[in-house]
Amino acid sequence: MSTELYLCSTPLHILNAVAIASTRQEYEHHIWLIDQPIADNNPYFDILNNWDGSPFKRVNISAGQIKGTKKKLANRKLIFSQLKSYIEEIHPSRIYTGNDRRIEFQYAMHCCAKAKQPASGIYMDEGTFTYVGRAASSSFSDQYVDNLLKKLTYGFWWKNPSTIGGSKWITEVYAAFPHLVHEKLKAKKIISLQEYFVDNNRLEDFCGKLVEYFGASRENIATLTAIITLPHESIINRQSGYSKSMSDTLEILTKDNFRIGVKYHPRNTNPDILNASENSSAYVIPHKIPFEAILPLLPNGIIIGDISSTLINAKWLKPKANLVSIANPEAPMMAEFKYFFSKIGVETISANEVSDYLSKHHTID
Structure with missing residues (x-):
């Protein structure tokens, strides 16, 4: 039986891994949570390890986001050693990533090649760069300075991607919107990711366990007919009129008899900056829950969001929902996002x- 390894650093990567692995039952699946802010009492690690329906034979985790150059290099050296041993043990034929710039992914691919058991590198849609590209990848700093430094620090196996998903390690791309992928990805084999999410009971079960872990009720989420998903509180405070506009929106939705969910940014310090909890028609969703985990549990309704990958993910996870984007002149790549949104049916x-x-x-009515 062939073995597949998923290297996941974000909640969306994990969700994609669950969706793909649960529908490829003829393979043995392993997942490694990389670059995690916490390794002990990590909610994703705990849920995956204790979930009877998990498609993964084994779950691993490694901490990241270490402060200080020496500590960071020491941590990376440890992770490389662990990855090398694990690769030699399971011999994966396919290695999945949501970001082929991740050093863990490239090192794992290098280990397979060095052992003369090369693996296929698979990119899982991360929601933004897949379609609008990563402009920084074309900069002098990225192409030459960062590229050379990484090669000298880690090895000449490092490959600088032309955009996320565009490195020579990647042969296949799982994309939510296959016909809209960035030009630099079109030479890869493109696979429709959305099909892996359709009627996927194990994925919904995982999402239900995740929202409950953070103190939400999947029954409450299933009753919501409108969602307001908000950017980080610093953007709300900085953009003139944004807070008032969202408060007014909440009032209109209330008068029109919507059952409203309000989802704040996971890194907010103020858990209810709009005081939405004072509205009897609003349900303030615990802000630590990743927005992507909520979407499979929602009925079709209205989703109002910011200029970000949030609405890209919402479009393919809830394709029948009505999606509205709030223009943010200060958002990076605002024009590119607005153009792409128009292509997928999100009004800005x-x-x-x-x-x-x-x-x-x-x-x-």
Whole structure:
């Protein structure tokens, strides 16, 4: 039986890994949570290890985001040693990643090649760069300075991707919107990712366990007919009129008899910056829950979000939902996002237009 290894650093990577592995039952699957802010009492590690329906034979974890150059290098040396031993033990034929710039992924691919048992490198859609590209990858700093430093520090096996998913390690791309992938990915074999999420009971079970871990109720989430998903509180405070516009939107949704979920950014210090909990029609979803884990549990309704990958993920995880993006002039690559949103059916409006837009287009009898 062939073995497949998933290297996941974000909640979306984990969700994609669960979706793919649970539908490829003829293979043995292993998952390694990399670059985690905490390794002890990590919710994803704990859920995957204690989940009877898990598609993974083994779950590993390694900490990242270490402060200080010496400590960071020592940690990376340890992880390389662990990865090398693990690769030699399980001999994966395919290695999945959500970011082929990750040094752990490239080192794992290098280990397989060095052992003369090369693995196929598989890129799992991470939601943004897959479609709009990563402009920094074309910069002088990335192409020459960072590239050379990494080669000298780690080895000449390091490959600098032309964009995320574009490195020579990658042969296949699992994309939510295969026909819209960035030009630099089109030479790869493109596979539709969305099909792995359709009617996937094990994925929904995993999402249910995850939201409950953070103190939410999957029953409450299943009743929500509108979601407001908000950017980091610093953006709300910095952009003039944003907070008032969102509060007004909440009031309009209330008057139109929506059952509203309010999802704040996971790194907020203020858990309810709009005071949404004072609204009896609103359910403030615990902000530590990754937004992607909520989407498979929602009914089809309205999702209002910022200029970010949040709405890209929402479009393919809830394709029948009505999606509205709030324009943010300060957002990086605003024009690229707006263009891509128009391609996938997400309408972009200004913060000042939200209330009027909802009053005209989205009422419930």
